[in-house]
Amino acid sequence: MNQTVTFGEVLMRLSPLGNKKFMQSNRLEFYFGGTEVNVAISIANFGGKVRHVSSISDDFIGDTAKSYLRKFGVSTAGIARSKRPLGIYFLEVGAVMRPSAISYNRSHSAFSEITPTMVDWEKSLKRCTWFHWTGITPALCEGGYLTLKEGLILAQKKGVEVSVDPTYRSGLWKYGADPRDTLSNLLQYCTIFIGGINEMNEVLGADYNYSNEDFIEASKHLLKEFPNIKKTFDKIRTPINASWHKIRSRMWNGNEYRETLDLDITHIVDRIGTGDAFAGGLIYGLQHFDDDYKAMEFAAAASALKHTYEGDVNFSSVDEVMSVLDGNTSGRFNR
Structure with missing residues (x-):
């Protein structure tokens, strides 16, 4: 059976109820998430076997976070404990023309204090067939970068498929590392690239635009620069307003370009974690479907469905995603 390993920070999210701003409310809901955590739980909800590697607080909040992961079937055997607190972010959920706002x-x-000595990669990658990481992890701290690199080197030696979502966010790189050099150093160990033109331009030092033709050229450039990368996948979001978006995706697998049709999301419940739902759906799809396009369609539908769930995590099952792909998008009761 395929086993996926994810590596990254576990976060607690605090939000006022509904679409309120913090100044309107004195009651908060909490959820657990984090980019790689969201991917892990999504794959587990599809029936996949997943282990998450991280460092969390050694207190009752950390205990609760571990329990949350285990509830979905995600192994926490690779999680270290720390005397520092769990990371938190605060979210105000927007609506219509008012955008959402986040503070970390x-x-x-x-x-933030993780080091390579805190992770037993040999044990964590045992029986692993797929390893997933994002650009948030090496952006947060040098220890995250060094620990991740050790895991990637071992994963490559073991012949593990490695997917990356570079998720470039300039505001996160505060410890002195150069984002392009750091990400490029890690991309050499990867086989699947999940990202768009912005991410490609960042690691390539290029200025491709958003057209399909430029996506193909940028993908070819990326595959030439990083020969271990075999395929690129991009989720495209077209916002009408904060509550209504369209989702589609496109790919280049070294031989052909394909793109999906738009999926209309006319009432967004929660858009946090939708990119992670795409990544989780794609990883599951590539593991279970012998067809890149079908895997990408599955990923796009999984991402669209995530918009209908509160919290950071996609709770959809395989059957629910396949139902959307079969055209069942009316939301009628299942009886």
């Missing part, structure tokens, strides 16, 4: 409190979190 993670600079001195449990994950």
Whole structure:
């Protein structure tokens, strides 16, 4: 059976109820998430076997976070404990023309002090067939970069498929590392690239635009620059307003370009984690479907469905995603 390993920070999210701003409310809901955590739980909900590697607080909040992961069937055997607190972010959910707003409190979190000595990669990657990471992890701290690199080197030696979502966010790179050099150094170990033109331009030092033709050229450039990468996948979001978006995806697998049709999301419940739902759906699809396009369609439908769930995580099953692909998008009761 395929086993996927994810590596990254576990976060707690705090939000006012509904679409309220913090100044309107004195009651908060909390959820657990984090980019790689969201991918892990999504794959587990599809029936996949997943292990998450991280460092979390050694207190009752950390205990609760571990329990949350285990509830979905995600192994926490690779999670270290720290005396530092769990990272937190605060979210105000927007609506219509008012965008959502996020504020992070993670600079001195449990994950920020992670070091290679805290992770037993040989044990964590045992029986692993797929390893997933994002650009957020090496952006947060040098320890995250060094620990990730050790895992990637071993994964490559073991012949593990490695997917990356570079997720370039300039505001995260605060410890002195050069984003392009750091990401390029890690991309050499990867086989699947999940990202768009912005991410490609960042690692290539290029200025491709968003057209399909430029996506193909940028993908060819990326595959030439990083020969281990075999395929690129891009999720495209077209916002009408904060509550109504369209989702489609496109790919280049070294031989052909394909793209999906738009999926209309006319009432967004929660858009946090939708990119992670795409990545989780794609990983599951590539593991179970002998067809890149079908895997990408599955990923796009999984991402669209995530918009209908509160919290960071996609709770959809394989059957629910396949139902959307079969054209069942009316939301009628299942009886």
